[in-house]
Amino acid sequence: MTNFAVQSEPSTAVNIFSELEKHDYEQLIFCSDPKVGLKAIIAIHNTTLGPALGGTRMWSYHSEAESIVDALRLARGMTYKAAVARLNLGGGKAVIIGDSKTDKSEALFRTYGRFVEGLAGRYITAEDVGTNVRDMEWVRMETKYVTGISRALGGSGDPSPVTALGVYMGMKAACSERYGNDSLNRKKIVVQGAGHVAYHLCGYLRSEGAVVYVSDLYEEKARRIVNEYGAIYVAPDDVYDQDAHIFCPAALGGVLNDETIPRMRFEIIAGCANNQLKDEVVHEQMLIDRDILYAPDFVINAGGLINVANELEGYNQERALAQAREIYDVIKDILSIAKRKKITPNSAAIHLAEDRLAKIGQIKSIYAGHSSYAGRLGEMNARGMLLKT
């Protein structure tokens, strides 16, 4: 059996095929080109709903085993995220092993692009931690299977306005569950981080009459929202102690942890940051014990994925925004499943995703008739793949 020992922890190993079987992964691809310093891993978890889409992360992993585990974990998360967001996309993710500050080059990303192209559309990439729009433009020189390209090149550009609308709608849905109506008027909302998403989100919140408190490590970023929208500035260290209804993590992950949760008097947590729970099981339970309603991050922040998914069909921001509005219904469904089944919101979200995967996977067992076959033949003919008689 293929076995990758973790160098720093000799007792830990990744048994690749057992890992793939454990969570039904479809494919794991290793891409290597020492001439350009490329070591990349592409993980495809599930393509029931469509091509696997997920970003390419560039990171200095401590070991190859760690990079494999990360690619697998992130790919599976993408399957659930796309399924819950009602997108026809599967789950995939890629990692490039390297230092994003020193190891980038045109040749590296174009070589990587050729490997992606070789997968013939089973995997579509995008930017992620450690990669940016510029890198993806190099990837795009070698493959059409890349999304999240700048507006100037015909892509969807900055996803933040769409993400912000999704978070706003998800927050309203959480209020509807908690208070019996979804109005944010006079609700006190603490927004942690004053970056791209928070900027657009605070506009929505203030236009509905919410009292918004905002903080950022760079005070001037928070001050911009204070000045433009009439929010109230809070120092970064004080956010968890605020007496407010809603906490909106919009900075980094891991902020719901042993140290912060006991300080919280919030009633709802609803924000865009990825991986908010430091430990998914332990800290979601801590929130439940404190009667804090948690809107799962990977559901409420799906606007970014919705945005890039729209790029694949020819980008139209109105359509992307309309889909992001549907996050309202998805959050309502999840919270009602959680209540009915007495499970956590995160578990309910996974349940909803698995339900859709099972139902949509099953429809493919029905033969769709001659036309789809003819359509495929026509396509092959157009590409010159059929022999002329």
Ligand code: NAD
């Ligand atoms: P951003 O980098 O523009 O903003 C993040 C802000 O948080 C920065 O201004 C940073 O200074 C601040 N910050 C960092 N640590 C902080 C702390 N401890 N206290 C207060 N402020 C702090 O990022 P963004 O695009 O607005 O995204 C915000 C979060 O949402 C990230 O976790 C991102 O992964 C996630 N997310 C973003 C999108 C999107 O469309 N941009 C989509 C899905 C998820």
